[in-house]
Amino acid sequence: MESILHLLFLLQFLPLLSSSESYNPQVEYFMNCGSDSNVDLVDLRNFVGDENSNLSFSVGKSNSVRNENPLPGILPLYHTARIYTKISHYMLNITQTGSYLVRLHFFPFSFKKTHLADALFNVSAPNFSLLSNFSVRNSSTEFPVIKEFFLTIAEGNFDIYFIPADETRFAFVNAIEAFLLPPKFFIDNLTAIPPLRTTDAALRTLFRINVGGPEINDSLWRNWVPDNDYLTFRSSEQASCNGEPQESRQRLVFKEIAPDDVYRTCRKVSIDNNGSSNIPNITWRFNVSKEARHLVRLHVCDFFSPSPGTVKFDLNISTNFSTVIDPNSDNVSDMSAPLFYDYVVFSDDSGYMSFSIAPNKMSIKKVAFLNGLEIMEFVGNSTFEVPAxxxxxxxxxxxxxxxxxxxxxxxxxxxxxxxxxxxxxxxxxxxxxxxxxxxxxxxxxxxxxxxxxxxxxxxxxxxxxxxxxxxxxxxxxxxxxxxxxxxxxxxxxxxxxxxxxxxxxxxxxxxxxxxxNMLDVCWDLEYALQLQQTPAYREAHEDSTTTAASTDLALPPIQNLSYNMFPVDDYSDFNSFCSVFPTKSS
Known part of the structure; x- marks a missing residue:
């Protein structure tokens, strides 16, 4: 079955400012769960023991457990945990409405006759189901397991519910992070077709890739991993860029979007003057949820163009969408200014999503490159209701x-x-x-x-x-x-x-x-409305044997809609996830 992929927006970029300093959030919680002592990490995070609840947080009805025989080298942060045998919640008092990054840490160990690896549970936040039937044993072979989310959180009490799968199961957590992201980390003056109520949206990080480079950590304590395991053909050139990512004079800059180290390396494929190349393209493939909506962010920094407008390359996502990436579009005077491109992508029922780049035949200099890649999944609405x-x-x-x-x-x-x-x-x-x-x-x-x-x-x-x-x-x-x-x-x-x-x-x-969830239903209904308002160009393949993929993509004037290829000149304060969609140019 072909990929179900519908491009809803194209091209949103922000140049980035080089910095190795850690971000200092205005609102932050770093909780060392089940402990009465603090843990200071070398990356300057201070995790506070949560045994003594106060007005700013409460741990709910739970028990603290400690690993009495931790293995050498295990961080003290993972020596303790908080266990929930019944539905309960962890409350954080949020003093400022905004976009937050939330991380949950899980590191299983044994306590008496209790094995944390046996836990099976759900995790919910207001309106969202963060984790369903979660088991660390089934999630990874490496520990700790860290689940990362982007949420819009309103001022007041923010409850994270831990819900055992049944009466014989339990839930646990070793550490919790929640901190306010920088203003304009996502841009909220954007729209999409079909429209999405992004104030109701949340994202779960699946992959964060430093293409062509080593594993690195950034100022938001995010981990960028090498792309080697995701390449389908490994003979692509691994390039080190000559120069430093430049601050564009025409855009606001954010050092937290991605570190400069991401833009210093890349993978590239090129065609020489004789028309020959070692490989025709570079392709990455990732395991993703079936038939789910994802936010994809691609990072590029052009160190290869001898002059503006000389390099363009083709991008293909799965099998049903392709576009031309022009790093020097939209009057960017600094060719080496980092950019990112955002897409909403619907995965098909294969459970895979692929990305491919190749030199464009019409480009003056025939080279294609990619510096970084992020894949985040839109999480569903929560079916959990407070048991009252x-x-x-x-x-x-x-x-x-x-x-x-x-x-x-x-x-x-x-x-x-x-x-x-x-x-x-x-x-x-x-x-x-x-x-x-x-x-x-x-x-x-x-x-x-x-x-x-x-x-x-x-x-x-x-x-x-x-x-x-x-x-x-x-x-x-x-x-x-x-x-x-x-x-x-x-x-x-x-x-x-x-x-x-x-x-x-x-x-x-x-x-x-x-x-x-109803968010997805509304999204799909809006798309059905767009199809109804679009003249039908029925082809032979559109009979009763037509697949869902082909009908989803049967929208002939898609490229004529004015949401693909324009700059965003105005940035308002972030208060929702409208940021993932571009505004129509005025």
Whole structure:
């Protein structure tokens, strides 16, 4: 199956200022969990023992454990841990709204008869599911395991919930970091097509690669690793750049975006005057989540152009998107000014994402290069709800009221009359409603709108009684158009209908864990709307055998939309993740 990749934005860059100094955040928490003593690291971080909670933080209902026989060389930070045997939360008092980097450290050890490697749990923050069914044993063969997130956090109490997978399991954490990022670390005056409510977005770091260079650590204590393990063909040239990354006179600069050491090395492929090259391109391949949305950031610094406009090269992401990278575009007077390019990429069902660069045939000097690469995954909305009885009753009542037409959420009909067509099938097994239950109900509503009929009807045809079963039968047959509202026949774009059917099918998955979050649903619906508003250019391959990949990419005027290739001249304070999208040029 071809990659499902949709380019939503292109080219956002900020030159960087060289600095080896550590960043001094205005708001910071470095917590040494389960300990009553502080740990000072050589990188100037001071982790405070959390045994004595105060007004700025609390550890929740938990136990402290200590490794009585740590192996030589293990940092004292990983000699202790905090264990949660029941749902509880770690609270940090946030004094300033903004974008935060949050890290969770996990280092398993044994304490009496308890083995931390046996832990299986979920981690949630307000609105977000950070980790699901997490086990250090299944996550890595090297310890510690450090999970890194970018979140927008509002002023007030910020709760990190640790949720054991079941009554026999537990959760643990060795250390927690949370600190405010520099202003404008992400730029928030940007838009996208389809639009994304990025105030509701969060990112989990998957890969941070120093292309062609060694492992390094930066001023935000982020680790950049070599690219050797991700190359598909290792004969590409490893180049050391001649010179220093320059500060552009036309842009604001941020030393924290990436360290200068990232821009001092790269991998390049070139074609000589005779038209020969040792390899045609350089390709990297990464394991990623299937059918997920990712933010990809590519770093380049042009030390190879003899003059402006002489070097352009081709970039391919997976198999379905290619563009030309022009490092000297947008009036950048300093050719050696570091740049980064941001993309939102949808992965396909293969579980891989590839990046390839090659010299452009029309370039005066035929060379392609890459200095750095970051891949972050958009995390899903949390299905976890605070376990308060009155909140649960209110949620159930509201759900039934919306589905069954009850006007008063304080009066619950235990017969659930009129609600069965909307209720999550998992509810009948667990008697619990979650956010993913709402997604299921919304999927039913989508079918109602499309087919102009209620979810349950009296019919002599047994297969037509339940709208979900009936609709999903025709969806799987690739003939959903047979049951749509007659008023829509002849007026609905086939690409849009196929996308709408895919969204509905995802919402109606039997298992809640397989359903998307509402953020993704809204995103996909906006895309379906874009398809509906786009003239359909139907090709022979667009019959019922068309794959999801091909329909997703069947948007002919995509390059005519004014969101790809323009500078951002105005920077406002960061308060959301709108930064990952470029603004339309005025």
């Amino acid at each position: 009885e009155h909140e649960t009753r209110k949620h159930i009542a509201l759900k039934i009221g919306l589905a069954g037409g009850m006007p008063d959420p304080d009066h619950i009909s235990m017969s659930l009359k009129g609600s069965f067509g909307y209720l999550d099938p998992e509810y009948f097994r667990t008697l619990q409603l979650t956010n993913k239950s709402d997604v299921y109900s919304f999927g039913v509503v989508l079918l109602e709108v499309l087919c102009a009929r209620p979810p349950i009807v009296n019919s002599k045809q047994r297969e037509e009684i339940n709208l979900v079963e009936w609709g999903m039968f025709w969806q799987k047959e690739g003939q959903l158009e047979k049951i749509i509202d007659p008023l829509l026949v002849g007026h609905i774009n086939q690409n849009s209908l196929r996308k709408f059917g895919e969204i509905t099918e995802k919402c109606l998955k039997p298992q809640g864990a397989d359903r998307p």
